[in-house]
Amino acid sequence: MVHEETRKGPWTEQEDILLVNFVHLFGDRRWDFIAKVSGLNRTGKSCRLRWVNYLHPGLKRGKMTPQEERLVLELHSKWGNRWSRIARKLPGRTDNEIKNYWRTHMRKKAQENKRLVSSSSSFSNSSSSSTITASDSQNFPDTGKASFYDTGGPKMIDLEGKKSEQVEEGDKGYSMDDIWKDIALSDKNIIQPVCDGYSEEGYSFFCPSMASPPWEDSLDSLWKMDEEGSRLFLPSDYLFLSG
DNA sequence: AACGATCTCAACCGCCACAAC
DNA sequence: GGTTGTGGCGGTTGAGATCGT
Numbered sequence: 001m002v003h004e005e006t007r008k009g010p011w012t013e014q015e016d017i018l019l020v021n022f023v024h025l026f027g028d029r030r031w032d033f034i035a036k037v038s039g040l041n042r043t044g045k046s047c048r049l050r051w052v053n054y055l056h057p058g059l060k061r062g063k064m065t066p067q068e069e070r071l072v073l074e075l076h077s078k079w080g081n082r083w084s085r086i087a088r089k090l091p092g093r094t095d096n097e098i099k100n101y102w103r104t105h106m107r108k109k110a111q112e113n114k115r116l117v118s119s120s121s122s123f124s125n126s127s128s129s130s131t132i133t134a135s136d137s138q139n140f141p142d143t144g145k146a147s148f149y150d151t152g153g154p155k156m157i158d159l160e161g162k163k164s165e166q167v168e169e170g171d172k173g174y175s176m177d178d179i180w181k182d183i184a185l186s187d188k189n190i191i192q193p194v195c196d197g198y199s200e201e202g203y204s205f206f207c208p209s210m211a212s213p214p215w216e217d218s219l220d221s222l223w224k225m226d227e228e229g230s231r232l233f234l235p236s237d238y239l240f241l242s243g
Numbered sequence: 244a245a246c247g248a249t250c251t252c253a254a255c256c257g258c259c260a261c262a263a264c
Numbered sequence: 265g266g267t268t269g270t271g272g273c274g275g276t277t278g279a280g281a282t283c284g285t
Contacts, residue, residue: 010253010279032270044270049254052272084273095273100252107250 007041011050015040019047020055053096060092064101072098 011019022038028051031044040047053059064072068090075086083095083102090098 008255029271043255045256045272046254048271053253081274096253099274104250104252 006043006046008046011054015042016050016055019050023051023055049096053094056094058092059094064093068093069101069105072102076102 007015018038018040019034022034026034026037028048031048033044035042035044035047038047042050071090072086075089079085081099083099087093087095087098
């Protein structure tokens with residue numbers, strides 16, 4: 001046997017299928033183990049990332065809804081670049097997705113702002129204060145440093161995520177019900193809030209801390225939830241190839 | 244239609260936290 | 265208590281897609 005190097009780069013459909021099979025067999029926590037036994041020449045990290053960001057059946061694809069956008073802005077103002085935490089409040093969205101969204105979103109804002117500033121030229125100096133918009137401006141305390149989208153939120157003192165978690169529910173301008181409604185309209189299956197409303201993962205489509213995926217008893221519904229058809233869907237006979 | 248600029252998003256990297264030993 | 269292995273997170277990159285000229 002030739003010891004192949006660890007594969008990198010884009011995943012093939014075959015790899016995806018294989019990974020899905022093994023995740024169903026062993027759960028979505030033992031990534032290193034899965035990486036080894038699956039025969040994928042990938043690292044555990046790579047497998048996890050692929051699953052979390054792309055293969056996970058609960059993922060919602062497509063553009064962010066206005067509600068989601070607002071929620072991202074709001075949560076980012078509270079938590080800064082805690083993408084995974086923010087993602088937990090956005091059912092079906094991944095931290096990577098939100099991170100990317102924020103990056104492009106803020107880039108646009110920064111460019112717009114630059115234009116405004118240069119045209120009015122009344123605000124000079126401003127080491128880097130991306131004035132953004134009125135509603136956003138709170139997100140960007142003038143740190144005078146860092147990239148344009150960096151750590152918008154207050155330099156949060158995390159305190160093990162306790163304090164900040166407590167504040168969050170109270171001062172929300174609107175409820176997650178809106179978002180759930182939105183999702184329910186388009187997805188109508190799979191994504192259900194499993195945990196009750198007020199834990200850290202309260203609004204996730206399932207509790208990440210679960211040892212085994214909750215969808216195991218509803219595999220038929222996997223891969224069918226895309227509303228835009230833009231998503232890779234594995235027909236159920238792809239699953240469990242070996243029976 | 245061709246080309247360059249810009250945008251989007253999947254994937255990798257490095258660091259950190261935590262659990263097992 | 266120290267070491268090691270693994271998972272998770274945030275930052276960054278690069279290829280492909282899309283847009284504008």
